[in-house]
Amino acid sequence: MDNYILMNDMVQAHEERMMHLKRYYPFFKLMDSGLSQYRDGAYERLDMSYIVLAVLRFFIEANHFHDQPVYYEDYRKFMQSLLVRDFDFSEEVADDDGLYQYIFDKLCNEGRPFEINYYDPADHQQKTLRVRLIESELKDQKVFYRISSDAVAFYLDTKEVREESHISVAQLLLEKMIKAQNFKGGLEVIGRINMEVGRLMEERHEIQTLLNRHVTEGLKALENYHDRLMKWFSEEQRLFASNMALSARAVQKIESDRITGEAAEEVHRLDTALKNAMKRHEELMHAYMQMQKAGDEALAKAKRTRFRPSVDLMDVGQRMIEADNPELLTHLVWPLLAPKIRKTFPVSRVDDLLIYKPEESAAGEPVEKGREQMYVYEDEVAEARMKDNFGYLLRVLLDKLKQKKEVTLAQLNDLYAMKFPDQVLENGDYYAFLVHLSQKEQYDLDTIKEHPDTFLEETMSEFLKANPGYEGLRFRLNYLPDETISILERFEMSNIRFERTEE
Amino acid sequence: MDHRNLDKAMEIFACLITGETVGKENHRDLYDAYSSQAEVYDILDAVLKKSNLRLYEYRNTLYVTAGDENRVFGYTNDELKKAIGLRLNRELFLAYLIIYDVMTLFYETTSGEAALTYVKTDMVIESTTSLLSGVMARLESIVQNDIEENSFRTLALLWDELPLMAENDDISTLKAARGSKTGFIKLVFNFLISQDLFVESAGKYYITDRMRALIENYYDSCKGRLYEVIEQSRRGNTEEDEMNAAY
Numbered sequence: 008m009d010n011y012i013l014m015n016d017m018v019q020a021h022e023e024r025m026m027h028l029k030r031y032y033p034f035f036k037l038m039d040s041g042l043s044q045y046r047d048g049a050y051e052r053l054d055m056s057y058i059v060l061a062v063l064r065f066f067i068e069a070n071h072f073h074d075q076p077v078y079y080e081d082y083r084k085f086m087q088s089l090l091v092r093d094f095d096f097s098e099e100v101a102d103d104d105g106l107y108q109y110i111f112d113k114l115c116n117e118g119r120p121f122e123i124n125y126y127d128p129a130d131h132q133q134k135t136l137r138v139r140l141i142e143s144e145l146k147d148q149k150v151f152y153r154i155s156s157d158a159v160a161f162y163l164d165t166k167e168v169r170e171e172s173h174i175s176v177a178q179l180l181l182e183k184m185i186k187a188q189n190f191k192g193g194l195e196v197i198g199r200i201n202m203e204v205g206r207l208m209e210e211r212h213e214i215q216t217l218l219n220r221h222v223t224e225g226l227k228a229l230e231n232y233h234d235r236l237m238k239w240f241s242e243e244q245r246l247f248a249s250n251m252a253l254s255a256r257a258v259q260k261i262e263s264d265r266i267t268g269e270a271a272e273e274v275h276r277l278d279t280a281l282k283n284a285m286k287r288h289e290e291l292m293h294a295y296m297q298m299q300k301a302g303d304e305a306l307a308k309a310k311r312t313r314f315r316p317s318v319d320l321m322d323v324g325q326r327m328i329e330a331d332n333p334e335l336l337t338h339l340v341w342p343l344l345a346p347k348i349r350k351t352f353p354v355s356r357v358d359d360l361l362i363y364k365p366e367e368s369a370a371g372e373p374v375e376k377g378r379e380q381m382y383v384y385e386d387e388v389a390e391a392r393m394k395d396n397f398g399y400l401l402r403v404l405l406d407k408l409k410q411k412k413e414v415t416l417a418q419l420n421d422l423y424a425m426k427f428p429d430q431v432l433e434n435g436d437y438y439a440f441l442v443h444l445s446q447k448e449q450y451d452l453d454t455i456k457e458h459p460d461t462f463l464e465e466t467m468s469e470f471l472k473a474n475p476g477y478e479g480l481r482f483r484l485n486y487l488p489d490e491t492i493s494i495l496e497r498f499e500m501s502n503i504r505f506e507r508t509e510e
Numbered sequence: 511m512d513h514r515n516l517d518k519a520m521e522i523f524a525c526l527i528t529g530e531t532v533g534k535e536n537h538r539d540l541y542d543a544y545s546s547q548a549e550v551y552d553i554l555d556a557v558l559k560k561s562n563l564r565l566y567e568y569r570n571t572l573y574v575t576a577g578d579e580n581r582v583f584g585y586t587n588d589e590l591k592k593a594i595g596l597r598l599n600r601e602l603f604l605a606y607l608i609i610y611d612v613m614t615l616f617y618e619t620t621s622g623e624a625a626l627t628y629v630k631t632d633m634v635i636e637s638t639t640s641l642l643s644g645v646m647a648r649l650e651s652i653v654q655n656d657i658e659e660n661s662f663r664t665l666a667l668l669w670d671e672l673p674l675m676a677e678n679d680d681i682s683t684l685k686a687a688r689g690s691k692t693g694f695i696k697l698v699f700n701f702l703i704s705q706d707l708f709v710e711s712a713g714k715y716y717i718t719d720r721m722r723a724l725i726e727n728y729y730d731s732c733k734g735r736l737y738e739v740i741e742q743s744r745r746g747n748t749e750e751d752e753m754n755a756a757y
Contacts, residue, residue, distance in 0.1 A: 079712045108712060118628040118714065143627050145718060150711035219569060318620045318729040320613060323736065328645055330743040331661050336606035337587070338736055339613070342575050342728040343721065344590075345705055346527045346563060346583035 018128045025125050029136045030161040033121045034059055037113055045109050053094060055113075061089055062114060063140065063162045066154035071205030072198075076144075076151035083107050115141050142213070156210035163202065177203065178246035181281075185253045190273035197280045204287050207236065211294055218302055222309035229302050236295060247285050254278045396436040397443075397466045399427070402474070405452075408482050408507045416441075416503040417492045432494050441500075449483040449508065481508045511549065518543040519553035526574040527563070527583065529706065531720075533571030544572065564731070568723030575724055578735065594701045601688060604665045608698045611638050613725060616717055620729050628714040631695045635674070638695075642666040 038056040042048070065085045069075045086107050090096040120137035127134045140158040143150055177200045184193040214232055218225030258278050261271045320339075327335045403422055407414045423431050431437055443463035450464075452471060459468040471477055483506045490502035522540045525532050532540050543550045558565050562577040576584040585593070591602050615637060616626050645662045672691045686696035699715055702708035707721040729736060 111712075112714075115627070117630075117633070118626050120625055137625065143716060145709055145716055148709055150709060150714075150716055318733050318736070319618070320610075320620065320729070321618055323729075323740070324610060324614065324641075326737075326740045326744070328662050330740055331663075332743045333600075333603035333607065333662055333665055335740055335743055336603060336610055338739055339729075340606045340609050341584060342564075342732070343609070343705065343707055343724050344575065344585060345529050346574060346576050346580075347585050347589070348528060348583075 022127050022129065022134075025123070025127075025134075025136060029123055029138045030157040030164070032123050033116070033138060033140050033158075034161065036121060040113070042110075045106065050106060053090075057093070058086075058089070058110060059114065059140075060162065060165065061093075062086070062110075063154060063158050066141065066152070067159060067162060067202060067205070070153050070209070071159070071202055076146075076153060078149070078151050079111070082111060082152070086110065115139070115143070153209065153212075156206050156213055159202070159206035159209060163199075163206065178243065178250060181250050182246070182253065185250065185257060185277075188257075190257070190270070190277045193277045194273070194280055197277070197284050200284050201287060204284070204291055207291055208294065211291070211298055215298055215301060218298075218305045222305050226302060226306060229298065232295075233299075236292075240292060243288065247281075247288065251281060251285065254281050393436050393439060394466045394469070396434070397440050397463065398470050400437065400440045401467060401470055404505065405477050405480065408480065408505060409477070411507075413504055413506045415487075415505070416500070417490075419505070420492065420494065432498075445484065445503075447484075450481065452477050452480045482506060483508050511553075515543075515547060515549040516553055518547070519550045519557065522550070522554055522572070523557050526565070526572060527561075531571055531573075533569075535571065541570070541572065564728065566723045566727040568726065569719055571719060571723070573720050573723045575728065578732070593704070595686070595697050596688060600664050600668055604668055604694070605698045605701070607641070607662075607665055608634060608638055608695060609702070611641055612698075612702075612717075616721075617725050620726055628716045630714055631692055631699070634695050635691050638669065638691075642669050646670075 034056065037059050041055045042050045042053050062082070062085070065082070066077055069077045069081065083104065087101045090101045091098060116139070120139045123136045123138070125134055125136065126132070138157050139155045142153045142155050144153065177196050181193050181196040181200070184190070184196060210232060214225060214228045217228055254274075254277060257274050260266075261274050323339070327333075400423065403426060404414070404419060407419065407422065420432060423437070440463075443461065446461055446463070450467075452467070455464045455467050456471045457468075459465040485504040485506060487502040487504060491499050492502050493499055518540060522532055522537075522544055525537055525540065530537065532544070534541055544554065545551075554565070558574065561583065562580040563574050563583060564577050566573045566575070587599065587602055591597065591599075594602070594605055596602050596605060612629060612634060615629055615633070642662075642665065646666045669691070672689070672694060675690050675692050685693060686700050687693035688697065699708060699710070702715075702721075703710060707718055708715045709718055710716075
């Protein structure tokens with residue numbers, strides 16, 4: 008009999024023991040390799056065992072307590088604060104994405120599961136166990152990460168005592184806490200219950216994924232899950248109910264004794280937390296029922312497709328290489344591509360031009376609150392500048408005409424060049440002035456002052472009103488096309504004679 | 511035939527060929543119509559067959575791909591060269607080989623579980639190098655002629671000549687280009703992303719459900735044809751060798 012027990016423990020239970028041990032493997036493997044290989048051991052002092060446990064705890068917090076996935080950026084921020092807080096890194100040194108990526112790759116084992124090979128004496132064969140710490144998923148083209156159930160179980164194992172059901176043990180502990188009126192401690196225990204429920208939820212999620220890929224392994228895992236969950240569930244529910252009663256009694260006592268302050272708050276918090284924990288526990292059961300249905304469906308589907316042959320891609324590749332024809336690869340690659348869409352321009356779209364209403368399609372400009380201010384447009388600025396410049400040019404012309412009966416453009420240019428900076432003859436406004444001036448053949452300043460006709464006359468009128476002394480002045484423009492003036496050896500123009508007229 | 515069903519089927523068809531996903535997560539009403547109404551399923555099936563497109567269902571989502579020699583929805587080599595950013599045929603075949611290599615990193619057989627969750631450029635460089643070094647050694651004894659345009663040895667030489675990284679290139683800011691192994695892999699990866707087969711996150715490349723759906727389903731249904739094409743090519747080679755030997 009003794010021999011039977013001994014053999015059973017050694018041989019039959021070996022697989023189970025290895026299954027239990029596998030969750031410890033990644034931790035020791037990571038601890039062993041550490042960071043000595045990274046950048047010639049520059050970060051060797053960072054203790055990998057602490058980092059692994061801290062990151063796992065961070066994932067549990069996000070995934071199980073807040074029901075949130077973790078994105079790489081979240082992990083990065085967490086690590087950055089950890090290095091600054093616990094390893095006295097400065098903010099600048101801690102801003103090293105390479106290091107975070109390296110650690111993350113290590114935690115994910117470069118995308119592969121950690122593998123443990125062992126010999127199963129019951130089956131007389133070598134077997135492989137696979138375990139991951141962090142799982143990745145794709146949603147809406149973004150990758151997010153979740154902690155695996157093995158990693159949660161490992162994390163719980165590092166402190167809690169492993170018993171039949173974490174939840175039942177915690178419940179008993181909670182009962183003691185409530186009876187001893189240690190409500191704060193009770194809250195912590197509920198936190199642990201939530202963690203365990205979260206782990207079971209995560210395990211359910213993994214079994215679901217496994218069912219999609221490997222029906223037989225998935226069903227095996229489901230059966231195991233069922234055994235554990237059902238064995239404990241009724242007991243857990245009973246304990247929940249008794250703890251709820253205890254908690255309700257505590258709340259009642261607080262209310263009847265009219266106790267307020269921190270103690271009362273703790274009792275209420277405990278009561279709410281316990282109700283939430285119970286709700287989560289029921290949700291777990293519901294989700295499990297759903298999964299059982301999915302398991303049945305997966306099994307039926309697997310039966311249907313059982314005899315479908317699968318393709319050995321490695322073999323196909325080798326055959327192609329032996330055929331030495333790389334073009335054969337097209338048969339492997341083309342099926343992966345999305346259907347090609349050739350876009351053409353429909354002629355009927357031309358009609359859109361006629362009914363095109365830009366107002367409808369244009370996005371409205373957001374109106375910001377503020378006080379309306381005088382707004383000067385660019386053309387107004389240019390106009391003011393031209394009027395100013397025209398005033399200077401006009402004054403020289405009119406002064407000269409007052410002194411002399413006539414003056415030519417060539418003389419006028421010299422005068423301008425003398426009175427104003429050299430660039431005056433390159434100034435656009437000067438030429439604009441000449442063009443405007445040439446619009447009429449004669450000018451009567453008195454009439455212009457009262458009834459300006461053109462843009463230049465308007466400028467003249469303003470000028471005359473501001474500068475008296477030109478009353479009665481009239482002049483005429485005589486074009487001299489035979490005489491050409493050269494300006495700065497670059498421009499050429501016909502000469503003009505400005506003549507003062509008496510009538 | 512109910513016109514509403516025809517409408518639904520055509521709507522699904524339009525979504526699928528324009529690259530939108532139809533499933534429980536996206537366009538749920540269309541997916542429900544497909545899975546619960548036989549007529550919608552039949553019409554869609556008929557339209558897809560006539561268009562030489564293949565439909566796959568994976569984790570409650572539908573995926574479509576062009577069937578063999580589909581002249582309308584399939585690509586030609588030249589179009590693919592343009593889409594990936596390549597010029598020569600041998601470069602295109604090298605890109606195909608890299609895609610095949612990526613497939614085998616995730617899947618050894620089409621029914622196998624993808625144990626690997628992501629790849630990085632250096633992993634693919636390593637495995638492509640080892641795949642091609644095997645080719646070089648193996649082909650020494652087989653290929654007696656001068657190097658042909660269409661041979662795996664050409665690909666091996668092309669790969670061998672590429673430097674690991676282009677000069678003045680930093681790994682963090684590395685550009686996709688034909689001039690280096692890393693750049694070449696990036697070109698291929700960018701193409702896979704554009705085809706919704708890959709998703710990139712912090713330098714890691716994850717395969718999408720679309721790629722899983724196609725790998726796990728397509729080749730199985732075309733297994734016979736795939737092996738036939740390969741065997742034909744092998745027979746062709748052997749006959750040619752015999753002819754050469756006779757001369």
